[in-house]
Amino acid sequence: MRRFIAVIFPLVVALAGPLRAAEVSSFSLENGLDVVVLEDNRAPAVVHMVWYRVGSADEPRGVSGIAHYLEHLMFKATDELEAGELSATVARNGGSDNAFTSYDYTGYFQRVASDRLELMMKMEASRMDGLALVPEDIATERDVVIEERNQRTDNDPGALFAEQRRAAQYLSHPYGIPIIGWKHEAEALTLEDAVAFYEQHYGPNNAILVVAGDVNPDDVRKLAETYYGVIPPNPNVEPRKRVIEPPQLAERRLSYADPRIGQAYVIRTYLAPERDAGAQDEAAALTLLSELLGGSATTSFFAEKLQFESQTAIYSAAFYSGLSLDDTTFGLIVVPSEGVSLADAEAAMDKALADFLETGVDMQDLERIRMQIRASEIYGQDNLSSLARTYGAGLTSGLTIEDIEAWPQILGAVTEDDIMKAAAKIFDRSNAVTGWVMPEGAEELMQ
Numbered sequence: 001m002r003r004f005i006a007v008i009f010p011l012v013v014a015l016a017g018p019l020r021a022a023e024v025s026s027f028s029l030e031n032g033l034d035v036v037v038l039e040d041n042r043a044p045a046v047v048h049m050v051w052y053r054v055g056s057a058d059e060p061r062g063v064s065g066i067a068h069y070l071e072h073l074m075f076k077a078t079d080e081l082e083a084g085e086l087s088a089t090v091a092r093n094g095g096s097d098n099a100f101t102s103y104d105y106t107g108y109f110q111r112v113a114s115d116r117l118e119l120m121m122k123m124e125a126s127r128m129d130g131l132a133l134v135p136e137d138i139a140t141e142r143d144v145v146i147e148e149r150n151q152r153t154d155n156d157p158g159a160l161f162a163e164q165r166r167a168a169q170y171l172s173h174p175y176g177i178p179i180i181g182w183k184h185e186a187e188a189l190t191l192e193d194a195v196a197f198y199e200q201h202y203g204p205n206n207a208i209l210v211v212a213g214d215v216n217p218d219d220v221r222k223l224a225e226t227y228y229g230v231i232p233p234n235p236n237v238e239p240r241k242r243v244i245e246p247p248q249l250a251e252r253r254l255s256y257a258d259p260r261i262g263q264a265y266v267i268r269t270y271l272a273p274e275r276d277a278g279a280q281d282e283a284a285a286l287t288l289l290s291e292l293l294g295g296s297a298t299t300s301f302f303a304e305k306l307q308f309e310s311q312t313a314i315y316s317a318a319f320y321s322g323l324s325l326d327d328t329t330f331g332l333i334v335v336p337s338e339g340v341s342l343a344d345a346e347a348a349m350d351k352a353l354a355d356f357l358e359t360g361v362d363m364q365d366l367e368r369i370r371m372q373i374r375a376s377e378i379y380g381q382d383n384l385s386s387l388a389r390t391y392g393a394g395l396t397s398g399l400t401i402e403d404i405e406a407w408p409q410i411l412g413a414v415t416e417d418d419i420m421k422a423a424a425k426i427f428d429r430s431n432a433v434t435g436w437v438m439p440e441g442a443e444e445l446m447q
Contacts, residue, residue, distance in 0.1 A: 073138075076141070094113065164435075275407075311337055
């Protein structure tokens, strides 16, 4: 017993106190580039990331997929680098690199030994305003993107349905358009489209540099000024202007059948508020609500009611991510047991939801989830890439450094009353999209 306590006690102490993250500092260059330094000297490694405040939701209508397409083209030649030279150099130095596109941001990163940071900055800066696209790049890379869509979406019935569900969720807002683009529009992307998007959105005054690892903030500042500071601000960059989603007044329903689907399920998503700068309380309550309802396959409220008590489901879950520039979604999913129709599964889901709204929060479950979230925040400090992503994604989604650092404490301060108020507000069927997904020819599941 004494040995057990000796193992657990440090964790309990850690969870009770403030998080000991990397030392965080920030500054801005004269050209508008924001810089965040996360100093962690435990290992001679560094993560170098450039985040642009532009994602697929900022694309002009009719050229969906251009943000992701340009992400691919950014690995082509620049005024100083040959096509593929950046990645090849990273690999020769024992590092790794990649990029990603979201609705709200586009990011590029390298993970290397800390003494290679200057080289990374020099190369990354060269493509911030020196991308040198040629017509030969366009067709080949467009084919790569189309094949990526074929593999990830067109050959995945679940992904195809997810596209349709989001399109039904967001009638006007660009979150209803897939990040990779509608296939017919992605196939028609041109060199002119890529150049126009690059010239409109890329530049130091629309970017955030995040450096995490074995670095000194003063050294990072000197390097950033040397390589990024000489790039003039892009005069074409404008504040983001997005279509506002009109109020939803009636539930939207979808039925989707595909012979490739092996297991039917019910899914419902509600429009939900995101984390806003200086106002994260409601998002924190929704985060805990999703964990209470369906965060665990064995201990959540849905699991208890649907999988163990009524045995109407073999799987259930709830999900929510508040990290979004605009309204996000809160989702519920139920996979019915054998012999249970989708109609009965949905009815059971609604009953379980009604039961939760009536009985309220189990305080033991809430404390367990708080402990898990707090532990996750602590363990996340060990991963430089994860830590850098936390700050980069948060800042490009409209949060401040203070918001990001306050998030664990805000989660810890959420009360039962906060959660129930958030639940009562969010679970409005007139603000939801409900989908039935099933194998083709399984119409009996709809009864």
